[in-house]
Amino acid sequence: MTQENILIINCGSSSLKFAVINPQDGDEKISGVAERLSTPEAFVRWKFQGNKDMVEMPAAGHFEVFGKLLDVLKETNLFDTIGGIGHRVVHGGETFKESCLVTDEVVQGIEDCIHLAPLHNPAHLVGIRAAIEYFPGLKQATVFDTAFHQTMPERAYIYAVPYEYYEEQRLRRYGMHGTSYRYVSAKAAEMLGLDLSNSAILVAHLGNGASAAAVLNGESVDTTMGLTPLEGLVMGTRSGSLDPNVFSFLNKTYGYTLEEITDILNKKSGLLGISGLSNDCRAIEEAAAEGNRRAQLALDVFCYVLAKQLAGLAVALGRIDALAFTGGIGENSDLIRKKVLELMGVFGFDMSDELNEKFRFGNEGVITNEGSTVAMVVATNEELMIAQDTAALIG
Known part of the structure; x- marks a missing residue:
């Protein structure tokens, strides 16, 4: 066999x-x-x-x-x-x-x-x-997961802390979801008929863990996750980026230890922390539709932070050939995509409601009107990338 x-x-x-x-x-x-x-x-x-x-x-x-x-x-x-x-x-x-x-x-x-x-x-x-x-x-x-982001320039991965921390302990931004970004950026370029080696693609990998990346000419030049997966976007249970002095504030105000605060920010924050309901975006969307104010707020914060960080990543690209949504939320939530693209109107996104609703549940394609800056849905396949890499390495 x-x-x-x-x-x-x-x-x-x-x-x-x-x-x-x-x-x-x-x-x-x-x-x-x-x-x-x-x-x-x-x-x-x-x-x-x-x-x-x-x-x-x-x-x-x-x-x-x-x-x-x-x-x-x-x-x-x-x-x-x-x-x-x-x-x-x-x-x-x-x-x-x-x-x-x-x-x-x-x-x-x-x-x-x-x-x-x-x-x-x-x-x-x-x-x-x-x-x-x-x-x-x-x-x-x-x-x-981190390998794809090793092409980031120093200005994107160095933290503004004493440089010896990087020299001695390699304290820096690393990023995650690299296998997904490698697959999705290449697939997006293929779907659009672009030359990957001459492309500028924003990718939003949205799930319970969420991040975004700027992929220029097939290489990562910046991303939102940092030393750990806690930095960056609002996620299912993770806070994303916040004032580092939150640690001191929670310690002095509530007496929490460093370990307890880290646990709160990783496991009890994000969509769950704001809504008080769930870390599942589908449950929060349902509650928001029924008028739950904190569910609505959770979605608003999630989308605003995502749009703002995507806008920041555009600086690393110089132009936007496409914005690709992927991951469980990115591929299936037409509501999240709609809210984000409305917030990013300054970049020329003109979303089609019909196409946005069409491309869900495994269906891929462009969700913006002709003449618009392109936004699209691409179903990620990290397992296939792992299988292909493994097959190539073992010959």
Whole structure:
């Protein structure tokens, strides 16, 4: 049997997402997720040929889930079709500027970046080591969220703090969602008939985690996320950028510790914090339509901050060939897109209500009228990028 497929692994601190994808045509053979790992409620669910299955695995960790994954792949006759494994890794620091095969040196490099992503990189390392144990004959590759942004110029990534912090600890803006930006900017240029090497594209990757980036001639020149995913846009539960003295204010006013404040800004803020209802944009849109004032405010703040930061990113491009919306919210919320484009009218966006409503739920296309600065919807596919990178690296 031909080993034509790639197993994609994305380990979080308490979750593990997986998929088997053909890198040539993007066909997804199976996909699944394990959640609430290392708790009594841990479970794994997957979808294969339209059928959904789930099994409870109380207290299971990543290694136990890999054992179950191996069983599922054998039961579905997919195991022998897998030619390699591709791992999503959040943070590669300045060490990794492109995807690479897993070696002892690469594992050490990911370990060296743990202080930059203490919640993510340890989980990725667990996934890599578990994959080596359960799939010993397969080559593995790592694809870094930060790698695409390593083309940013110094003026875009240096923070205005004592320079020795950068020299000694590499304190700087790194950005995330790079794999998505690489895919979406190339796809947008292709859809518009543009030469990617002579293009200026803004991309808004909007989901529970949200960021935006300026992609000039196929390379990232600026982005909104920073040292960590907390900087930048308002998100589902993250505050985005704010006055750094908020930490001191909350400490002195409420007595919160540094760890408690960090937890609040990462897990209890954003759309959830403003609305008091949910981090799910769909639920907030429904509540806003019913007249809930705080839900309306949450949407207004989300869209205003996004429009303002997109406008700032335009400085890095010099012109706008297209603004591409992607991610769960960007691809599906015609309301968010409408509000953002209205706020950015100074850039010449003239949105078509009909096209904006048409291009949702997997449908892609331009949502502005002829003669307008182009805004469009592009469905991201990070898994396909990981599969293609892995296939190329393992030959």
